[in-house]
Ligand SMILES: [Zn+2]
């Protein structure tokens with residue numbers, strides 16, 4: 001299986017793009033795909049997939065990027081020292097890896113792995129946002145939307161105990 | 169669980185039944201785990217925290233790993249009760265002092281505690297008497313498996329178990345041993361131990377005291393790194409180094425006895441005498457004297473007192489325990505009087521038992 005070009009999780013979205021006359025193939029995991037698709041074409045341009053190594057991370061850029069699931073910014077994390085949700089490890093991966101290297105001297109897990117497919121964990125991060133959205137939709141009496149979100153939550157929670165990766 | 173009754177009992181890990189328990193007071197392993205579908209506790213709103221607690225409380229009631237747990241909703245406890253749980257090492261100071269819905273499941277023997285909504289959704293800890301890290305790991309691994317069968321943990325293939333603080337991610341494991349090192353402290357050799365341990369990435373901190381100044385000569389040694397090495401490797405690092413420290417402490421004890429047996433005998437006997445007769449005594453002095461007496465028993469200079477009672481006194485003479493025993497809020501000066509009375513009584517009972 002192809003790995004996500006941004007975070008090395010299994011890729012579920014495969015995009016071929018024509019950009020400045022060059023053919024570019026993108027393989028993205030679900031969360032990175034969501035992020036990619038929500039960006040405007042300019043943003044996609046300025047932050048090329050595969051996080052080019054030579055590009056200096058722009059601190060302002062980092063500070064303005066919030067986790068789509070829990071809303072924390074990297075600045076907030078740096079101020080408090082605690083992340084907001086498990087998905088932050090994907091969102092702030094470029095910034096966290098050097099930090100992890102500093103703390104642990106390593107950046108690859110070795111040891112126990114949950115028996116459940118680890119991939120299902122990654123997908124469930126979406127529930128963090130969906131639950132918040134659902135509560136907001138119910139509060140605002142947007143019932144049609146609430147029903148749609150509820151279906152989406154149900155799809156994830158009923159599919160996931162098996163943890164089979166879904167191909168898009 | 170009746171918190172009142174805790175003041176009449178002590179945790180199994182204090183009974184000095186494990187290997188090397190003359191020096192190794194206890195072994196402990198804790199695992200940090202989070203559920204994939206929720207934000208970390210500090211970022212969860214009240215409704216979400218409640219949902220997390222309900223879910224994990226339900227699982228704890230199902231006897232994970234075949235163990236029965238008493239669930240205590242920590243957020244509903246009085247500060248004094250929370251402090252008592254800290255003194256017994258059943259919850260962390262942070263868990264006692266933070267805000268919001270949270271709880272802890274405690275096994276009957278008080279050697280396993282499962283904290284819900286601490287810094288992470290679930291903090292599991294197993295304590296054993298003496299040098300018994302393999303037993304700790306076997307037990308916590310089994311409980312972790314049982315819980316994992318019911319929930320999806322936040323996990324990434326690359327970074328392992330994902331935790332609120334990046335210092336814990338990977339294995340999420342903290343392996344520690346609590347050592348009583350009075351001879352190394354008395355001769356200041358302890359500094360060399362600190363330096364050697366820091367070089368191999370292990371942390372040392374004093375128990376009960378703040379910073380590096382340990383009260384009662386107790387030091388906790390634990391791993392700092394959690395990512396990139398397996399649980400078994402991390403445990404082995406500590407298993408390999410502890411026998412060297414034990415050997416060092418024993419050699420220095422033998423040398424102290426050889427050098428000045430009479431002086432040492434006098435010192436531990438005076439400590440014992442003060443504890444049996446004092447009318448008011450601070451927590452610091454109690455720790456200091458109990459440490460002397462504990463070493464005195466171990467090198468055969470005191471023969472009418474057992475280690476488990478001394479271990480228990482370290483815990484039961486702390487502020488929250490004393491106030492629970494007395495059923496009263498006590499100011500510092502009143503606590504010193506209550507503490508002295510309690511120690512006199514426990515040591516006197518000890519002699520009655522023998523006759
Ligand atoms: Zn990805």
Ligand SMILES: [Zn+2]
Pocket residue numbers: 067068069070071072084085086087088
């Ligand atoms: Zn987040």
